[in-house]
Amino acid sequence: MLSSTVLFSAALGLVNAHTIFQRVYVNGVDQGWTTGVRYPSYDGPITNVSSTDIICNGGLNPLVTPYSQTVIDIPAGATVTGEWHHGLQPDGYNPSDLADPIDISHLGPVMAYMAAVPSALQTDVTDLKWFKIWEDGFDGTYWGVNRLYNAHGLQNFTIPTCIPAGNYFLRLEIIALHGASVYPGAQFYMECAQINVTGGGSTSPATVSFPGAYAGTDPGITIDIYYPTVTNYTIPGPSVFTCGGSSPTTTSTSTKATSTSTTSTTVKTTTTTSSSTTSTSTTKASTTTTSATSTATGTVAQYGQCGGLTYTGSTVCASPYVCTYSSAYYSQCL
Incomplete structure (x- = not known):
């Protein structure tokens, strides 16, 4: 008997509903479309977690060059919003495209990582040390992608207040699990922004490497999210770094940031579990547009x-x- 994921994958084969991170807001202020972001011309996924393309995209999805020469200044503790869309969309959310910002069938977690670099304008992204600053997985009913979709592609999180000032790459990522019952099957969408953190402190987070942080055997990467019913989901990668040592999950919001200095709202949810990377559920969330x-x-x-x-x-x-x-x-x- 074919698994439900195989059936869904066949049905979704006609759908090219992929996504690109392409805009940054800092405390609600729009930094400009693709400004400071390394982005591809094609919105396809990466599926090989051992490839260097898993770092900031590229390879099958060539990045547009020359890269932006802008480094985005972000105060430590600022609210940052990353904006995702189905393909390159300089005008933002397209309500007539039901697959914008991503096809709702592409269920999975949404994350944000950072890596300190000598210069955010350097071309080389290999051999960097990454730490996770935010994640949104599965709350028992809905996935991070559900919330991102409902927020029209806006992903909100906070830059840690205690990390050292300096240049960083900011890596935003979605893992779509609709075809993840076998490996390779999960689809990884990621881009990197060039940022400069001002203020801050002196805490050095524990780090991981890309490739290396993920394995094809990870239970959060190879998983059938349709059958049997999902009861536990472990978000891949390290725990979220926080200055106070706790790891709250910040969800996407439906309030779009503006080009004014108004601070955007971040909605935070808390759980009673001790691990930030594991959510438990009794209800299966599954969806598709076909x-x-x-x-x-x-x-x-x-x-x-x-x-x-x-x-x-x-x-x-x-x-x-x-x-x-x-x-x-x-x-x-x-």
Whole structure:
């Protein structure tokens, strides 16, 4: 019997709903489209965690050169917003594109890393030491990608107050797990921004290397998120570094940052678990934009779409399956 992920992968093969991180806001102030960001012309994924392309993208998705010569100044403790979109979109969120900022089927975690560098304008990104400053995984019902989608591609987090001032690369990442039941199958989307942290302190975080931080055997990288029901999800990579030693998770918000000096709002959620990289759940969250074909009687087959705001097909599932709510845009026969 084919796994549900294989079935979903086949159905989604016609969909090229990928994503690119392409804009930075600092305390709500827009730094400009692609300013200070190393971005590709194509929004495809990286699937090999052992490739140097996992660092800041490239390879199959060549980065646009010459790189931006801007280094974005960010005060320690500032709220930073990264903006993702389906392809390069200088005008921002496109409400007519249901796959913007990313296809809602591409469920998985969203993360942010930093690495200190002598110069944020250097071309070489290898052999750097990275630390994770933010992550949003699975809360038992929704994934980080669900929240990013609902926030129209805005990813909010805070620069640690205690790290030393200086140049850094800021690496934002999404891992899409809709085809991750085998390796390679998970899709990694990442870009790096060139930043300069001002203020700060003298704490040196523990670090990891890319490649090296992830392995194809990691349970957060090779996983069938559709069947059996997900009860535990471990976000890949290290724990989130925080100056106080705790690791809260900051979720995406639906309030778009502006070009004024107004500080954008960051919504924080807390859990009762002791580990920042593990969430537990009793409910499976699964979604896609491609519906299974209804049967001759007007019912929807197992794993097919049966509801959602833009859905116009049958809402009746073939027996014994039940139309199960996943998001405002998607319900599925399970």
